[in-house]
Amino acid sequence: MESRQLKQVRIGLCGLGTVGAGTVNILQNNLAEITARSGCNVSITHIGARRENPLCNTGSIKISSDIFAVADDANVDILIELIGGTDAAYELVKRAIANGKHVVTANKALIAKHGNELFALAHTKGVTIAFEAAVAGGIPIIKALREGLAANRIEWLAGIINGTSNFILTEMRDKGRAFDDVLQEAQALGYAEVDPTFDVGGMDAGHKLVILASIAFGMPLNLDALNCEGITDIQPDDVRYAEELGYRIKSLGIARRTANGIELRVHPTLIPAKRLIANVHGVMNAILVKGNAVGPTLYYGPGAGSLPTASSVVADIIDIARSLDVPLAQRVPYLGVPNDQLKAQPILPMSEVETAYYLRMSAHDKPGVLSKIAQILSDAGISIEALIQKEPQEGHHQVPLIILTNRTLEKKMNAAVAQIEALNTIEGKISRMRVESLEG
């Protein structure tokens, strides 16, 4: 096949930051592979960016400072949205759709927040919106979930989908460091943003989880119902005690189908140290998916970065280029099932979520304290699965008391914790974290 016979596919690239530069570099460096695999001559014809990025060479490609000029360019077949945020990006994608262009985006916030509307618009115009790069960077998890596991009824998924949080937790465990200390290093290394709230507060993972859950359960995107807790309150003591109990603390995004509704939650979680996903370290991401036919499968790789994220952007480009004129009905639907087949499902409030618990409290070193606590838990129908009580440090009257419970509803645990905290033999607040066995 000679190159003059190849179909020309023209890319308009908006945003020339980290991922934009990576996309330019991959399209140049891996051109032979991309041409062979897509069967097309894929080339960037128009870039929308305020400035050049020294990390890539745009050569003679037309550059407009107005990104909307790219969306309006008749010489663009596929618009790549890599500007981020949900304001201009939202308007840009709408404009591209209105102009009948396919869209590829790495923007998790845009999809989680505006996906339902954008998919509806795209459907009326018969164009694709592809967003593999929006979740877990270079890991092809959207494709795995939407196509590779399409034969399954998905029961649950649990993912380490924020590299910054996982880096911090890994350092805390490996080196016994404190949260603030590691966060500062992560910021210096460029892993964490200057405002790290989205990462360590769980919302970044939350956006990704909302997208994964919609595909897993065939329901519209539901960002409003997301339950989200960060890792900022985890103490080095918690990391150490978890280890002692045979667990590791990971910030997980969890989506689970239950008889009463869907669980949709991001929070620090104790998981058994022997699970493969407990051994995912540093900035790496991994998603564990349980299907009713396949059982457990796991997908691991870099969750961020210029080339890894651009790897997913370009994979989406290849998919679209190969089948540029195939009607929508014969393509994979945006969320795995056609828009009109998505079924809204109730999302459980956290009070109705059932998990096991890790509790850490500071108790007076006196007879009868433990029996009182055990009585409160027992009255609430909560049993103690494991317990660590340490001797008091010299000159102290408090002892740390660590309890692992069986599974219980969060509202029951809330009530029990309030009762325990009200005991005059307990100092201050109880630290608690949810525990998941992640059994396949």
Add this chain to the structure above:
Amino acid sequence: MESRQLKQVRIGLCGLGTVGAGTVNILQNNLAEITARSGCNVSITHIGARRENPLCNTGSIKISSDIFAVADDANVDILIELIGGTDAAYELVKRAIANGKHVVTANKALIAKHGNELFALAHTKGVTIAFEAAVAGGIPIIKALREGLAANRIEWLAGIINGTSNFILTEMRDKGRAFDDVLQEAQALGYAEVDPTFDVGGMDAGHKLVILASIAFGMPLNLDALNCEGITDIQPDDVRYAEELGYRIKSLGIARRTANGIELRVHPTLIPAKRLIANVHGVMNAILVKGNAVGPTLYYGPGAGSLPTASSVVADIIDIARSLDVPLAQRVPYLGVPNDQLKAQPILPMSEVETAYYLRMSAHDKPGVLSKIAQILSDAGISIEALIQKEPQEGHHQVPLIILTNRTLEKKMNAAVAQIEALNTIEGKISRMRVESLEG
């Protein structure tokens, strides 16, 4: 979308063994998901099997004892080949292709051995051959490699792709058991065949590796050039010493692109215990893929079994059903690039493969023995990275000597080993295994 509007897609299923029964069960139990995701009414219209399987309910589906009747049935759009072997299966698939039917198969041996011919035939008839289930059971690794990582130049891949071997090695490590002992248990549990040669000899993994390598490197299937060694010679001592050195022994299928050609090899391998893939236990499979853009990614899940393997069969059915009439040029090519773009590449003989080595020998407990060995290795340009020398057991004059070397060409190691074995201070043969760092 009401069901009467749905396109009918008619499945002919040949083979009603473990995977066949799983396919019937998934198509029944997950019908709602499969209908929504494919946009089609997918139903089995004809089964070719010598007998019913009590593990599934075929209801009123027509059953023929002659599988070729299914391939000739005008009421079949997609033929599913699950009979195994490379004789009747080969004829069956050719017949189905000749009749213009798409084919889905779980048959790794068939694809590895006859894939080049079958893909050429399928191309002339404009039909698809899908084979996700042929490699690593329920893990969607074909889709990940062929589509998800399509933007990458693949540098190497390494997979635990034989569950029986991994089960045996896991038991040997966890419980200090001997190979034969565990093999017998695996046979009793049904993990290993009565004739386990294909599993523990490495050929089962070899078939899968040949398929993965062709997709990774865009080359025709090349079963003849495969290098294959089994796990039958591994001693409990090796497992223990590897552990002591910070390594685990895994049977890996490895394909790597080098300046001189492609490495294509299955053999027991020492890998660092801290790697995620070193923590894949029991019958589970995992494949680590290194792309030049994405870096390292890993895919983990059940590599065999009724429902896991059928999960991949049905995923292929959904892919084909959704796009039943899409022309081949707009589908994903069989091996990732069109047949006429595949490029044959030289496969390195093992003598030209470079790896690090683990050596275990029995040496006389005398001065000067170690220096002699070190001299031979040094003269061959091989340096010692780690060494364990144990005290002799009481009443013995031999001591076990374990050496980890740096990377060297196999032919150089062969020559050095022959020289060391010729020393009159060395008893018997040297046990050796290759060592891979699998660094991302």
